[in-house]
Amino acid sequence: MEVQKNLIRLNQNFETKEEAIEFCGELLVSGGHVTAEYVPAMIQRNKDLSVYMGNFIAIPHGTDDAKKEVLKTGIAIVQVPRGVNFGTDNNPKVATVLFGIAGVGNEHLDLIQKISIFCADVDNVVKLADAQTVDEVAGYFAE
Template sequence: MIQTVLPIDNILLNVEAKTKEEAIRLAGSVLVKNGYVKGNYIEKMIEREESLTTYMGNFIAIPHGTEESKQEVISSGISILQVPNGVDFGNGNIVKVIFGIAGKDNEHLDLLSQIAILCSEEENVHKLVAATSKQQLISLFSEVD
């Protein structure tokens, strides 16, 4: 399922991000560049993060837009940033894998469920962080199907 909405172009490996805002902007810019969302969606991702953290535990964050940002979404998409050195998402919560999500008509709920299943085991998160190719990272999701 996730492989169908996860083109290689949506994955960035070995990203360096100094702040969570920089990381979220980068995740959002992949969604904009690849035609999933309009440019303003990135600001809505930042706005969401300011009101409620998207840090999920296990070195994972899933930034996404606010409820009002739905009109900014052109089609459902996901971006993945691998940040091996980590980025602080506040309160010492270090994130090493960022899933930028844009959902149309609740299609993103399936994506979230697959991410949750895969990332509920810390060992799988370590595999995502250690992946040396985009294809290797995508193949980890095929084990969840």
């Protein structure tokens, strides 16, 4: 899984899950991975089915209809130390690491699988959440 350092952001803070998803989407747009039309589809995807995956991670990505907006496969990694709630006030689901993804064809399934395997170990999520540099985050995925 190739991680581009220009798509990693540390110490971010968001009031809402929509704001967090939009930020991930804008990183993918600025990196040339998707068109701007992909971003609203990421928000819609979360409305249709939560992108919260457990273990303090969320994987925002677009709807199937938005596949045509994907220019090349990419992944944005966003650290949110205070967390952002992908659940409700009564049933919070707090994510401290966000993986905004876009995949050509079915490559997004491969990305989700690799992220899920890495983050199944909560210690790995803690490492990402505590990382102090972009190089440190990128290094966890270079191994």
